[in-house]
Amino acid sequence: MSAFYDSLETRSPQDREAALMTALPQQIAHAQQHAAAFAKSLGQVDAHSITSRAALARLPVIRKYELLEQQKAQRAQDVFGGFSALPFGKGMTRVFASPGTIYEPEAARADYWRMARTLFAAGFRSGELIHNCFSYHFTPAGSMMESGAHALGCTVFPGGTGQTEQQVQAMAELRPAGYIGTPSFLKIIVEKAAELGVALPSLKKALVSGEAFPPSLRDWLAERGIAAYQCYATADLGLIAYETEAREGLVLDEGVIVEIVRPGTGDPVPEGEVGELVVTTLNPDYPLIRFGTGDLTAVLPGTCPTGRTNNRIKGWMGRADQTTKVRGMFVHPGQVDQVAKRFPEVLKARLVVSGEMASDQMALKVETRQGTEALARSIGEAVRDVTKLRADVAFVAPGSLPNDGKVIEDARSYQ
Numbered sequence: 001m002s003a004f005y006d007s008l009e010t011r012s013p014q015d016r017e018a019a020l021m022t023a024l025p026q027q028i029a030h031a032q033q034h035a036a037a038f039a040k041s042l043g044q045v046d047a048h049s050i051t052s053r054a055a056l057a058r059l060p061v062i063r064k065y066e067l068l069e070q071q072k073a074q075r076a077q078d079v080f081g082g083f084s085a086l087p088f089g090k091g092m093t094r095v096f097a098s099p100g101t102i103y104e105p106e107a108a109r110a111d112y113w114r115m116a117r118t119l120f121a122a123g124f125r126s127g128e129l130i131h132n133c134f135s136y137h138f139t140p141a142g143s144m145m146e147s148g149a150h151a152l153g154c155t156v157f158p159g160g161t162g163q164t165e166q167q168v169q170a171m172a173e174l175r176p177a178g179y180i181g182t183p184s185f186l187k188i189i190v191e192k193a194a195e196l197g198v199a200l201p202s203l204k205k206a207l208v209s210g211e212a213f214p215p216s217l218r219d220w221l222a223e224r225g226i227a228a229y230q231c232y233a234t235a236d237l238g239l240i241a242y243e244t245e246a247r248e249g250l251v252l253d254e255g256v257i258v259e260i261v262r263p264g265t266g267d268p269v270p271e272g273e274v275g276e277l278v279v280t281t282l283n284p285d286y287p288l289i290r291f292g293t294g295d296l297t298a299v300l301p302g303t304c305p306t307g308r309t310n311n312r313i314k315g316w317m318g319r320a321d322q323t324t325k326v327r328g329m330f331v332h333p334g335q336v337d338q339v340a341k342r343f344p345e346v347l348k349a350r351l352v353v354s355g356e357m358a359s360d361q362m363a364l365k366v367e368t369r370q371g372t373e374a375l376a377r378s379i380g381e382a383v384r385d386v387t388k389l390r391a392d393v394a395f396v397a398p399g400s401l402p403n404d405g406k407v408i409e410d411a412r413s414y415q
Contacts, residue, residue, distance in 0.1 A: 005120040008254040009308045016310065020257050023282050025050050028059075030085065031287040037062075037070055037082030038289060053268070056290065057259065061266040061278055063292040064236070068100045079103045086285045096140035098235045104140055106147075107285040113140070114255050115148025118231040118242035121251075122207040124178060126153025131171055131203075133159045133181030133189075134210070140235050141210060145180045148239075161185065164192045168200070175202035183208040183217050183228065190224055209233060212316070232315065236288060237281050241313055246305040249312035255282050258311070259290070260299060263320040263407045264333025266290065274298045274405030276320035277313070294320050296405040322408040326353055326360045331387050333407035336364070339382045345370045346379070350401050351391065354411045362391035371395030 004010055011019075029047035031038035041060060050056055070081035078084075079095070084105045086092045094106040106112055124130060130149050136142035136158055146156045157174055159167050159181075167189050171179075179186050186206055193200050206221065206228035213230045221228045231242040232250055240258070241250035252258055259268050260275040269275040277293045296319065300312040323332045331351065340349040348367040355361040364383055368375070376393040383391045 005117045011309065013309055021051050024056065024257060027282055027287055028289060030284055031289055034085035035083055035287055056280065057266060057268050059290050061290045061292045062288065064294055068102050071102060080105060083288065084286055094143060096235060097138045104235045105286055106140060106143060111148055111151035113144040113147060113238035114253055115144050115239055116151040117253060118239055119148050119152050119207055121242050121244050122229040123205045123227065124152060124154060128177035129155045129157060129174060131157045131159050131176040131179050133161060133167065133179060133185055135161050144233065144238065164188055168193045168196060168198050171200050171203060172198050177202060178205035179203060180207050182210045183213045184211060186221065187217060207231060234293060236291060237279050238283065240279060244304055244306045244308060248305060249300040250315050251304050251308050251312050252310045254310065256280065260297065262337060263322060263405060265337045271299055272301065274317055274403050296320050317405060320405065322406060324353055324408055324410050326362060326389055329389060331408060335386045336407045338386050339379065342382050343379060345375060347398050348401055350407060350409060352409045352411055360412065362389060364391045364393050365396050365401060366393060367398045367401055368395055369398060
């Protein structure tokens, strides 16, 4: 039995990059022609010139709040805000709603969300029954996993959420090979089965997502005979990355182009530095170009010990939107970047907000090799110009600021 879902997982990094960069201009041209939002935002872009990551990085980032704003503005004409390339009808099988409300299409293609790959990596195989405890109501998680399971050749029990005793009963009687759902609900089910004195001997594996999966819970499940793996996916993009038996980060899916950018900007960070995850999907039906997930992560060096050759990310490391209110005014990560870009001497900057409530203080910590009083005064003036607020400027040695993706650190006391 193959250890890999398909040959794409083990192709050389050079072949993968060449294939992605060949597909990229075609996807951009497709989005311009079939998705009104990109016809507008990328209308002046020569799609066929976007054949490298450097060229891609010059395109605007679309963040989730912008997608929501465009959907809301066009509710009467187009519930998808011009981002879908498909109309209602035979090509589109379902529409889902995520909090916001953001509407997402599901097309008729098999494994539309590309979840079969992560199910395979979690140990599921054709001919097995899977107990799916993701929601089938409003949000797409249940359908995302079910479509992937069907593509893999599995049968699915649509357990959904809640009704813990009935879930235990169904598992005891149907004897599924494994579970799909949130890790916390799996723990609840296992605990309920123990409370009821019901054995679940068939439950040997799980694919979990939708919330944090700490090592302590992973080990707790392993002690009870369940090998659980996690994946990172969103309702907008489908699968982004997945865990393997090596348990060293998450391997990127083959159908996405991933960038890590400085929060509040579209500028890629150096490899290994924490930043916002920005994804370009090759999905022709919902062709999101440079979609900012709002999540922080970093690329891991090297490749997966399992033999999969795609890049890996560390997983979820927090939220990229660090907008905070200081003295009654909002300060955004993009404003900090705007200040830093005015000065070539600035290598990296981090705004620290401190003090008690109603007595906020701002300090801009700046990595530089050339810290002078004149430069400090100029940077301070730039901070006032951009944010309309005053900040002390403190120079620090290059490489001394934490690699945690934070551009704005809220260190205030709220007690």
